[in-house]
Amino acid sequence: MTTATVRNPDVTRQRLLEAAFTEIYQHGYQGMRVDDVLKRTGLGKGAFYHHFTSKHALGCAVVDEIINGEMGQRWMDALGETEDPIPALEQVMDLIVESETGNDGVFLGCPLNNLAMEMSAQDVAFRQRIEELFSQWINLIARAFERGQQAGTVRNDIDAQEAGMFLVASFEGCVGLAKATQNMDNFIICRKQITHYLNSLRP
Amino acid sequence: MTTATVRNPDVTRQRLLEAAFTEIYQHGYQGMRVDDVLKRTGLGKGAFYHHFTSKHALGCAVVDEIINGEMGQRWMDALGETEDPIPALEQVMDLIVESETGNDGVFLGCPLNNLAMEMSAQDVAFRQRIEELFSQWINLIARAFERGQQAGTVRNDIDAQEAGMFLVASFEGCVGLAKATQNMDNFIICRKQITHYLNSLRP
DNA sequence: TTACAAACAGACTAGTTGGTCTGTTATCGA
DNA sequence: TCGATAACAGACCAACTAGTCTGTTTGTAA
Numbered sequence A, B: 001m002t003t004a005t006v007r008n009p010d011v012t013r014q015r016l017l018e019a020a021f022t023e024i025y026q027h028g029y030q031g032m033r034v035d036d037v038l039k040r041t042g043l044g045k046g047a048f049y050h051h052f053t054s055k056h057a058l059g060c061a062v063v064d065e066i067i068n069g070e071m072g073q074r075w076m077d078a079l080g081e082t083e084d085p086i087p088a089l090e091q092v093m094d095l096i097v098e099s100e101t102g103n104d105g106v107f108l109g110c111p112l113n114n115l116a117m118e119m120s121a122q123d124v125a126f127r128q129r130i131e132e133l134f135s136q137w138i139n140l141i142a143r144a145f146e147r148g149q150q151a152g153t154v155r156n157d158i159d160a161q162e163a164g165m166f167l168v169a170s171f172e173g174c175v176g177l178a179k180a181t182q183n184m185d186n187f188i189i190c191r192k193q194i195t196h197y198l199n200s201l202r203p
Numbered sequence C: 001t002t003a004c005a006a007a008c009a010g011a012c013t014a015g016t017t018g019g020t021c022t023g024t025t026a027t028c029g030a
Numbered sequence D: 001t002c003g004a005t006a007a008c009a010g011a012c013c014a015a016c017t018a019g020t021c022t023g024t025t026t027g028t029a030a
Helices: A009-031 A032-039 A043-053 A055-079 A085-099 A111-119 A125-151 A160-181 A184-199 B009-032 B034-041 B044-049 B054-078 B085-099 B112-118 B123-149 B160-181 B184-199
Strands: none
Touching: A009 A032, A009 A043, A009 A055, A009 A111, A009 B009, A032 A043, A032 A055, A032 B085, A043 A160, A043 B085, A055 A111, A055 A125, A085 A125, A085 A160, A085 B123, A111 A125, A111 A160, A111 B112, A125 B054, A125 B160, A160 A184, A160 B085, A160 B112, A160 B123, A160 B160, A160 B184, A184 B123, A184 B160, A184 B184, B009 B034, B009 B044, B034 B044, B034 B054, B054 B085, B054 B112, B054 B123, B085 B123, B085 B184, B112 B123, B112 B160, B123 B160, B160 B184
16 A cells, blocks of 8 residues: 655745745856756655746746845845834845845845846846845835835935835945855955945935 | 968957857847857857867856956946046946847847856856956956045945945846846936936035 | 545656867968 | 868767646545
8 A cells, every 4th residue: 555645736836936946046047057956855856847837937927026036025024014114124125135145155146136137138027026036125115215214214305116226236336245255254244235225325 | 263262360269259159148148059159150060069178168268358358448437547436437337238139129238247147056166257257347347436535425324335336236126127128218317317326426 | 435636756758058079271481 | 292280160979948647635615
């Protein structure tokens, strides 16, 4: 009598997505191998091509579901409906960077930015998804700034959208420099400058 | 009577390097194909493996010679021995971004940062080279700030090294966001904020 | 209970890719 | 002039890789 293997297609699909995310995070989309995703999950080719039409479709689904979900949740949680976004932003930036170090001690940076640098100039499907996530991210911060302006915690003479965009850009830049040098001290230094910038947004 | 083909090993090597740079710039190191480099140069496998031991060695040589050379020259030219680095920095940032758009209109971003995001967490040889280039770059700017401090064009109470590091990080962040969204307007917006930051370094 | 479709396993394939190996030609010092 | 060697060309190869195809098992609706 053999053990009856339980089937749960939704869980299987999710496992594939999460394994793919990890592989993409470590090796990039082009460096990600379908076989490695399968090894990580213990599944076979049949399962994979039952749930996804191609490697490309899997990559897109990772952006849509994993990266979007993770980022949306974190920044949404952090900013929420706060009327004093500046300390909230500082907190979430540190929190995120802490969690982006691989289990082997290698700092992998921001999954979204990694994929953006690799794929935005190469593949339209990726670019559109990445652009959408950046847009949502910036808007989330911009609206938080606007609430701060109404509550008097943020200067009224600054453009919330432009400030949000620069915050995202400079944050990604700092994370990227830390990844490039594999040195967290550099992130600390850069983050200090971001703090100066955020303080300059105070009334 | 057949035309005698002229041989010039130094030129051949340089052609391989430049073709490889273009391919890496467009597709990343992992996406770069040796065959495509050969097609671009019109050379054969023999020439390639005569001048380089492997694809990996070629990639390293591209960083050492092409990227290092190009970046060093531009920023050295721009900053030189100037005692007023702020306008010089603004000028070179705009100049560089203009030249980083591919001939098909796709904005490819910064070659060094692209490679850093792709390879720094994966390959030690690449990471060391990339780290060295970032270090040189930041030091060049930091020393320009120090000259500015002595000449009175830059505030004395700021840390030149930290300011240089943040400038590089935020610049790369802005370039990256423009690449991610394939929208130069976003770079303009972010660059304006960098201008604010630079002005805050004035005495 | 029993068709039947969904959910897989896994061998197989066709195309790709970095690298090798043999051979040929240009260059240059003696 | 003439070998010797550097500088190539290009066929070839082994490993890899995304994707296919056939077959098997599990869930499920009638």
